[in-house]
Amino acid sequence: MTTDATVVLLDGVRKEYGDTTALDGVSLSIRAGEAVAVMGPSGCGKSTLLNMIAGLDRPTAGTVVVQGEDLGRKNETGLALFRRHRIGMIFQFFNLLDDLPALDNVALAAQLTGSKAGPARQRALELLDELGIADRRNAYPAALSGGERQRVAVARALMNRPALLLADEPTGALDSRAGEQVMDLLLDLNQIGQTLLIVTHDERLATRCASRVVELADGRIARERTLEKA
Template sequence: MTTPVIELRAVSRRYDDGPPALHEATLTVRTGEAVAILGPSGSGKSTLLNLIAGLDRPNGGTVTVDGVRVDGLGEAASARYRRTRIGLVFQFFNLLDDLTVADNVALPAQLAGTARGPARRRAAELLAALGIDRHADAYPGKLSGGERQCVAVARALVNRPALLLADEPTGALDTASGEDVGKLLAGLNGEGQTIVIVTHDLALARSCTNRTIRIVDGRVSEEDAVVDGRVSEDDA
């Protein structure tokens, strides 16, 4: 049996006096899995992702990622954890427009202490592997949405994270670009990368994940294996 990358035990998160955004969630994601987190808006999907990423803290329970108790980290330790253990991909890319594609990809490695030369070589390696090395010296504003998301994925992978987290990675893309990103994520998972995706995009879940988790009203209500690349419409 493969090693768990993510272990959540009875994790809850409540904001002010409202109902819990997440209620006693327990979840295990093992090395090499690709998992889609599905559910309606406001169900707790992004809260779950933020807790795994160390961008938020639970009110109860424990969050362990790649052997690190994330829920107990201070601000500086959380920042180091995100730089070294996980890669983050967002809906709107969050690339720096005044840096070239190559510099955008290399930046997290340099922030983690890698010298400029090795960081640039790692960036070039990733851009070539993802088929976008021809854009290395371009600026993000000159690229299509799909190309910018591929750059964002490369940036997320530059420090060789144990876990890749993606929050609605096709939400700002047209259908064709979304399909390309799905193929990219499926290929990365095929090479062993552990991936967790929050999405409303059933096509994305079908194309690049092997397990789905449904969240309703802050509760993990069911877990399904993806069979032959198919996910039930009820998981949207």
């Protein structure tokens, strides 16, 4: 069932890669403001599920609706515009442009929408400031620590005020201290209303940041559990 508050609705999503079935009839809904963690062993279909929701890949069968938009009906350009305006993404390996400084990496997301450089950089600076790395705005990714890079990636993901923030193993490439900082960051974001979908196999991250955990096994939802926050 979908309501106005439903941000993500997956219905019978199936994804096959040749003979391999990555997702097998997954149905899932995420409401606005919710923080959902998707967990499971390697190869269970976590990243594939995230790709479907982000419009990075198309399901073999089933429908994916995000904020009322059926992604199956969109062409490549439509999906790009959808991601630009609705989705923020954080990756395990940050995926920053090496040849742009932190500030421009963040501002880039807004500039692609047609924003002028000045206002885009101003908002990027505000975000970096909120995330505590404004003083590193002119540093290039190669000069940033892992935690700093992920903060820049988070800032970039938030640049266009996305309806949904997707995080794929956001602490996977970080040491424990930097991982803690990113977890705090995601928690803070969710507490101010940001809808979150986190793909992880880190139980600590899931229990700390998510209100609901979806466990996948062999491409199917094996279990769902709701977490009570202290």
